[in-house]
Amino acid sequence: MKCTAIVATVVLCFLFCPLCCAEETVASLLAGYLKNDLSLKTLSADVQKQLLSQQMVQISNGFSFQISSGTISIRTGENASAAFTPSASLSLPQAGNLTFSVSSDVSVDGDDSNKSWTNTSLSASVDLYSGAMKKRKVALMKAERTVLEAKRSLQNGYLSAEKNFYSSLKSLYSVAAEIASEKKTLYDDTITFEEIKAAGYQTTAPKYRTANMKVVSDWHTIEIKQRNLERETKIFASKCGAVYDGNDALAFLPSQVPEVPAVDVLSFSREQYSGVESALWTQRINTLSREADVPVTISANTGYTFNNTRTDSDTIDGGLSVKVHDSGLAVHSGLSVPVTGDEHEPSFTMGFSLSPNQFRTAAVSNKQNAVEEELEKLSVISAQEKYDTAIISQQTALEDLEWAKKSNKEMYDLYADQERELSAYYKNGYITLSEYMSAKVNMENYRIKLLVNSIDFILYNAETSMLFCRDGELHDER
Numbered sequence: 027m028k029c030t031a032i033v034a035t036v037v038l039c040f041l042f043c044p045l046c047c048a049e050e051t052v053a054s055l056l057a058g059y060l061k062n063d064l065s066l067k068t069l070s071a072d073v074q075k076q077l078l079s080q081q082m083v084q085i086s087n088g089f090s091f092q093i094s095s096g097t098i099s100i101r102t103g104e105n106a107s108a109a110f111t112p113s114a115s116l117s118l119p120q121a122g123n124l125t126f127s128v129s130s131d132v133s134v135d136g137d138d139s140n141k142s143w144t145n146t147s148l149s150a151s152v153d154l155y156s157g158a159m160k161k162r163k164v165a166l167m168k169a170e171r172t173v174l175e176a177k178r179s180l181q182n183g184y185l186s187a188e189k190n191f192y193s194s195l196k197s198l199y200s201v202a203a204e205i206a207s208e209k210k211t212l213y214d215d216t217i218t219f220e221e222i223k224a225a226g227y228q229t230t231a232p233k234y235r236t237a238n239m240k241v242v243s244d245w246h247t248i249e250i251k252q253r254n255l256e257r258e259t260k261i262f263a264s265k266c267g268a269v270y271d272g273n274d275a276l277a278f279l280p281s282q283v284p285e286v287p288a289v290d291v292l293s294f295s296r297e298q299y300s301g302v303e304s305a306l307w308t309q310r311i312n313t314l315s316r317e318a319d320v321p322v323t324i325s326a327n328t329g330y331t332f333n334n335t336r337t338d339s340d341t342i343d344g345g346l347s348v349k350v351h352d353s354g355l356a357v358h359s360g361l362s363v364p365v366t367g368d369e370h371e372p373s374f375t376m377g378f379s380l381s382p383n384q385f386r387t388a389a390v391s392n393k394q395n396a397v398e399e400e401l402e403k404l405s406v407i408s409a410q411e412k413y414d415t416a417i418i419s420q421q422t423a424l425e426d427l428e429w430a431k432k433s434n435k436e437m438y439d440l441y442a443d444q445e446r447e448l449s450a451y452y453k454n455g456y457i458t459l460s461e462y463m464s465a466k467v468n469m470e471n472y473r474i475k476l477l478v479n480s481i482d483f484i485l486y487n488a489e490t491s492m493l494f495c496r497d498g499e500l501h502d503e504r
Contacts, residue, residue: 050268052195052280058267059191066187069180076176083169087162090117096129109133119162123153123325131335149329149343156325160318167311177500185488192488194262195279196481201255202276203474205248210467212244217459283480288427289487291420294494299416301409303495309402316395323349331362339367345375352388354381420490427486431479438472445469 060066096111113129130146219237227234255275263270263278270278296302327345334341342365347358360375444465452462 050263050266050278050280052283055195055263055266055268055280056188056191059265060184060187062265062267063187066180066183069176069183073173073176073180076173080169080173083165087119087165089119091115092117105135107133107135119158121152123151123156123158125151127151144333144335146332147329147343148331149327151325151327151345154324154326155320156323157318157320160314164311164314164318167314171307171311174497178495178497181496181500182492185492189485189488191266192481192484194258194265195283196478196485198255198259198262198275198279199474199478199481201251201258202279203471203478205251205255206467206471206474208244208248208251210464210471212241212248213463213467215240215244280477283477283484285480286483286487288424288483289490291417291424291490291493296410296413298494298496299409299413300493300495301412302406305402305405305409309406312398312402316399319351321350321352323347323351334362334364337362337364337367337369337373339364339369341365341373352385354384355379416493420486420493423486427479427482430482431476434472434475434479438469438476441465441469441472 091114093114094112096113098110099108101107109132111129111131113127115125115127118124127149128147131144132142133144134141215237219241222234222237229235256272259275259278260270260272268278297306325347327343329343331341331343333339341362343360343362345358345360347356349356355378357378358376362373362375364370364372445462448457448462448465451457452459
């Protein structure tokens with residue numbers, strides 16, 4: 027029948043036609059795939075965003091300088107005058123909140139001939155005891171951590187994109203392997219059908235019709251899988267930015283996949299396991315945050331004031347403030363000692379405030395901190411247990427991959443040797459076409475399985491690497 031001739035032609039073309047020169051390499055396809063991956067562009071932009079955020083935190087927690095005119099009051103008319111209170115300050119948070127400041131009250135009457143400067147103060151203040159330094163450290167560490175996590179996300183994003191690429195390629199190879207198996211079935215059923223025809227069965231005989239339907243069904247199955255392979259290959263090519271005419275997927279897909287050595291999961295330390303590293307970081311930063319919440323803050327200031335209106339003289343000033351956070355008590359005091367004029371009696375200032383609710387909330391806060399510490403310890407233990415499970419899982423997976431690779435290689439070598447031997451026998455007429463074709467198709471099937479096996483090793487390496495923090499690779503921008 028005409029159908030039988032077509033089927034035989036398809037099988038022979040599949041078995042004997044070499045791969046087209048239009049074949050793409052894995053490297054070129056992967057490069058195009060990564061270039062077109064929008065998730066990588068998003069992750070890269072997020073790194074830049076976090077770097078800018080880190081700069082903002084560094085600026086806000088670094089030295090700052092401020093200058094102000096204060097409120098300017100202007101009076102017009104016959105008794106025209108102006109008054110303002112200029113000031114300037116320089117703060118150094120990294121030096122115990124050390125702050126230098128200068129301020130003055132300035133007034134000008136009439137045509138600027140009567141100008142006065144009062145309460146001109148030069149002062150400095152510093153925290154004698156507070157959690158400001160640790161709070162600053164925590165803020166900078168959190169900003170640095172955010173950048174690090176963004177870089178890690180980008181780093182793993184590349185691995186994730188590579189996994190998607192190789193998973194898609196593996197699916198295409200798997201369909202090609204299925205087609206190879208289906209074509210072997212097609213050929214075997216065709217030979218059986220030819221034998222039935224040679225035996226003289228009529229076209230209306232049940233045995234004839236059953237054999238014929240098997241051949242037609244086999245061809246239909248192959249055609250469906252082939253069309254699916256061509257469609258998926260075209261989609262895959264577009265994602266890689268490659269040109270594919272949709273005529274021969276096997277001629278387009280790489281005939282070789284790089285073989286990579288398996289990553290040793292034990293080459294990473296327990297502390298590098300992402301879950302453990304994250305739990306330890308959380309425990310560390312939260313501990314520093316709790317330590318920064320000191321129960322008492324003590325600050326001192328000193329300075330010199332020219333023409334102090336409170337004492338009508340120049341004064342040397344000093345002050346002390348104490349805040350007891352747990353009780354909500356705040357006390358501040360000041361001392362100004364005149365150094366000019368006739369009077370040298372010091373001037374005192376004092377004040378306090380009390381917030382009883384802070385005493386009540388402090389007790390609850392201390393209990394919360396204790397619970398948080400316990401939860402953080404449990405998180406570390408849980409992450410360490412997950413590490414142990416992951417090690418066993420990856421080692422077992424690797425053993426299975428190595429077994430599959432060895433088994434597929436043995437079967438490929440077996441069928442390759444058989445194909446070479448039977449090829450000569452067939453050419454000399456010693457064996458039938460079916461015997462030769464069986465070895466040829468099986469060899470092709472295991473060739474594709476070896477490609478899939480190589481991809482499985484690449485996927486295994488990516489999955490293993492993504493379990494751990496690999497900050498030493500972050501400089502690699504690919």
